[in-house]
Amino acid sequence: MIKIDDYVYAFLHNLDYTQDGYLARWSSLPKRVVDQLDGRWSPTLAAEAPIHVLESDPIPVEQKDAWRLKEGRWYEIQLGAQGLFVGAFFLGDEVDEREPQTVRITSLNLLDGRTKIGKNIRKAISLPPEDASVGQIQLACNKNTYNNLNLAHYYVGQGDASAVCDTNWTPLCYFDIGAGSFRNGFTKPRNLKFCWTKRPAIILSHWDTDHYWGAYFDIKAHKQTWIVPRQAIGPYDLRMVNKILSAGGTLLVWGNHPSHIDVSFGRIIRCTGTNMNDSGLALIVNFNMSTHALLPGDAKFRFIPGVLNKEFHHLMAPHHGALLNTTRVPVPIGQVKSCVYSFGINNSHYHPSIVSVNALMQSEWWTRINTAGGTVGVRLNSNSSSFRKCYKQFCLQEPKQLFTL
Numbered sequence: 001m002i003k004i005d006d007y008v009y010a011f012l013h014n015l016d017y018t019q020d021g022y023l024a025r026w027s028s029l030p031k032r033v034v035d036q037l038d039g040r041w042s043p044t045l046a047a048e049a050p051i052h053v054l055e056s057d058p059i060p061v062e063q064k065d066a067w068r069l070k071e072g073r074w075y076e077i078q079l080g081a082q083g084l085f086v087g088a089f090f091l092g093d094e095v096d097e098r099e100p101q102t103v104r105i106t107s108l109n110l111l112d113g114r115t116k117i118g119k120n121i122r123k124a125i126s127l128p129p130e131d132a133s134v135g136q137i138q139l140a141c142n143k144n145t146y147n148n149l150n151l152a153h154y155y156v157g158q159g160d161a162s163a164v165c166d167t168n169w170t171p172l173c174y175f176d177i178g179a180g181s182f183r184n185g186f187t188k189p190r191n192l193k194f195c196w197t198k199r200p201a202i203i204l205s206h207w208d209t210d211h212y213w214g215a216y217f218d219i220k221a222h223k224q225t226w227i228v229p230r231q232a233i234g235p236y237d238l239r240m241v242n243k244i245l246s247a248g249g250t251l252l253v254w255g256n257h258p259s260h261i262d263v264s265f266g267r268i269i270r271c272t273g274t275n276m277n278d279s280g281l282a283l284i285v286n287f288n289m290s291t292h293a294l295l296p297g298d299a300k301f302r303f304i305p306g307v308l309n310k311e312f313h314h315l316m317a318p319h320h321g322a323l324l325n326t327t328r329v330p331v332p333i334g335q336v337k338s339c340v341y342s343f344g345i346n347n348s349h350y351h352p353s354i355v356s357v358n359a360l361m362q363s364e365w366w367t368r369i370n371t372a373g374g375t376v377g378v379r380l381n382s383n384s385s386s387f388r389k390c391y392k393q394f395c396l397q398e399p400k401q402l403f404t405l
Helices: 061-066 115-126 135-141 182-187 235-246 354-362
Strands: 007-018 021-030 052-056 075-082 083-091 101-110 150-153 161-165 173-176 201-203 224-230 250-254 260-265 266-270 281-286 292-295 314-316 338-342 367-370 376-377 401-404
Touching: 021 061, 052 101, 052 182, 075 115, 075 224, 083 182, 135 201, 135 250, 135 260, 224 260, 224 314, 235 250, 266 314, 338 376, 354 367
Parallel strands: 173 201, 201 224, 224 250, 292 314, 314 338, 338 367, 376 401
Antiparallel strands: 007 021, 007 075, 021 052, 052 083, 075 101, 083 101, 150 161, 150 376, 161 173, 260 266, 266 281, 281 292
16 A cells, blocks of 8 residues: 655656546656666566556646656656545556545656666666567568458457457457556456467557556466567556566567568558657558558557558547547548547546547548447458357457448
């Protein structure tokens, strides 16, 4: 349990604008732990140290600016009896996501990255220093056969999880494997399971729990090959890294280059923004030479090179349908013009925004699909697909909503 008057160092993962103010999420380590860091990368630190996740009540714009809040920064926080309410979740082997401890932030100061503590904490809590090669990433993505492929979007609550599948809907490569977490943990379906029959690689769009939480407690997921963007990470991200490495999984870190990598089922693109959402990976799925789908993760379209000038038959709404601040969206083509939204019912972020839904509809993305209605399956008209239960375990999710492009 976190104590009143405790000092913690906390990494700001999310700063999401809502109609009520900004919602912030940090993950924190006790000051006594950080003071002992020696500047070396330490993946086991997150496995051994007590981690708390702090989720704020709505923060007014003036307070956000006064605290100089920005994703990817570290802060020194004092917890006390006065100040901003936050819910504190202890991150152990299991997380009670419905009963957070209530504490208050009495003081908050930006940690100067030029100080010894600032340098030590960024070195200790980071991704492995080596970048993967293009060949390693292509090999991981191309190990399965992609003759006639389908695309599935799973209902995971307030999060994203999609997969390139064969015609029996067996996943061949995942793009995100998230789920509702912490404040939105109640949206995560019970007994959520993913299929590992064909040892699919996992492409992570960016380091945020709602894009990998579905795999957090799944040892089979930890044993797979993960393709992840190089970004600043916090304590609970490092714990996920440690889970993968400890289980014998492979972590392929995509650095700042190249701008894209072509694989057998499409193209993975490095996004060009500066915040967590806009600096990760996006995916174009090629059903054939003329039929394409775009999976942007949480990235804004303008930070995904080339997509605003390309035509797509299918789209996943960015950032769970969060507020779009532009009318420039990818061009829809075909009869269906399907756009899928992945969000948890009654989530704390008010996703999807009606403004965004209307903007995409006005751009002729006419067919709106919600994953809350059940697994969404997307296929070509020429694909004679059928659902066949996995021969190793009954973990596949049969499409409840099927669309033919």
